[in-house]
Amino acid sequence: MRKRFRIRGYAIASADGMIADRTGLMPNALKLEADQRFFEAALEGADVVVHGRKSHEGQANSPRRRRLTLTRRIAGVAPDPGNPNGRLWNPAGASLDQACAEVGCEGGTIAVLGGPAVYSMFLPIGYDNFYLTRAINVRLPGGMPVFVEGRHGCTPEQLLSRFGLEHGQTRRLDDEVTLVELKRLDARGIAARASSRLTPRRRPARRC
Numbered sequence: 001m002r003k004r005f006r007i008r009g010y011a012i013a014s015a016d017g018m019i020a021d022r023t024g025l026m027p028n029a030l031k032l033e034a035d036q037r038f039f040e041a042a043l044e045g046a047d048v049v050v051h052g053r054k055s056h057e058g059q060a061n062s063p064r065r066r067r068l069t070l071t072r073r074i075a076g077v078a079p080d081p082g083n084p085n086g087r088l089w090n091p092a093g094a095s096l097d098q099a100c101a102e103v104g105c106e107g108g109t110i111a112v113l114g115g116p117a118v119y120s121m122f123l124p125i126g127y128d129n130f131y132l133t134r135a136i137n138v139r140l141p142g143g144m145p146v147f148v149e150g151r152h153g154c155t156p157e158q159l160l161s162r163f164g165l166e167h168g169q170t171r172r173l174d175d176e177v178t179l180v181e182l183k184r185l186d187a188r189g190i191a192a193r194a195s196s197r198l199t200p201r202r203r204p205a206r207r208c
Contacts (some may be wrong), residue, residue, distance in 0.1 A: 004107040005100070007122060008046070009130040010039060011146050012112060012177075012203055017155055018143030019114060024054070029138045034173035042131065048100055050089075050122075055114045066103040068101030077102045091121065120148040123163045128181045130160050137176055157182065 012035045013019050019028050040059050049057070050068045067086035076093035080086035084155040100106070108202065112122050132146070146156040157167055157180075165182040173179050 004097070006109045006128045007112065008042075008109060009112040009119060009122065009127050010042060011119065011131075011156070012039075012133040012135065014140045014143065014148050015134060015136050016139045016141070016143075017145055017150055019116070019146050020139035020144035021140050022142040022144075024144055026137075028056045029140075030135050032135055032177050034177040035133045035135075035179075037178065038131075038133065040171060043111055045109055046111035047112055048103060048105045049111045050118065051113035052115045052118045055118070057113060067107055068103065070101050070121075073104060094127065102176065114146075116144060116146060118151070119146055121189075123147070123159070126184070127160065127163070127165060127182075128184050130156075130165060131179065132156055133173065133177055133179045135176060136178055153190070158197040172190065 003092065011019055012032070016054065019030070036085055039057065040061075043057060043065070044061070048063065048066045048068060050070070054072050055072050056062070061086070063083070065081060065085060067080070068089045069080060069086060070091065071088050072090055072092070074088050074090050074093070076090055078088045083090050085103065087099060088102050089100045089102075090098075094102075096110075100110070112118060112127075120202055138141050145151060147154070147159050150156065160182045161167065164187050168181045168183060169181040
C-alpha cells in the first residue's frame with residue numbers, strides 16, 4: 001500500500017487541539033477563510049477523500065470527488081445512495097485497497113478529513129503527510145480532539161511523531177490561522193532520530 005497510495009491528513013483545530021465543540025459540532029469559530037482557501041486548493045490534488053458520516057468538506061467541487069464514507073451500517077463496501085461518485089465503507093469488512101478500487105482508484109493520493117476515529121484509524125496504516133491548521137484565537141474546552149487519543153492528553157503533534165512523522169516549520173496563513181506540515185521521515189531521518197535516542201537522558205513520564 002505504501003507504494004500505491006500517498007495518505008495525507010487535513011484538520012483544523014482550536015488552540016487547545018479541538019476540531020469540534022462539546023456537542024460534536026464544528027463551530028463557526030473554526031470556519032476561517034484562510035484555512036478554507038488552503039484546504040480547497042489542497043483537495044484539488046486528491047484522488048479519493050475519506051471521512052466519517054459527520055464530516056464533509058462542503059466545497060464547490062465536492063460532488064465530483066471520489067469519496068469513501070466510513071460507517072458500521074454495512075458489511076464491507078456499498079454504493080452511497082446520495083452520491084454516485086461515493087461508496088460507503090466499513091473497514092472491518094473490506095480493506096482500504098478494496099474500498100479504493102470500488103471508486104475506481106488503484107493508486108494516488110488519499111485525503112483523510114476526519115473525524116477523530118477516522119484520523120486515528122489511519123495512524124497505523126501510515127500518514128505520509130498531515131496538515132494541521134490551528135485557529136490560534138479559539139479555545140473549545142471539553143471539545144472533541146483531532147485524534148481519539150487526544151482524550152488522554154496527547155497533542156496531535158506528539159501522536160503523529162510517535163507514528164514516524166516529523167514536525168515542520170509552523171507558518172501563519174493570516175492573523176488567525178497557523179499551518180504546520182508533519183511529514184513522514186525518510187531513511188536518513190529515521191536513522192538520525194534513532195541515533196539521538198542512544199544517549200540516555202531523564203525524561204518526564206509520557207502522557208500519550
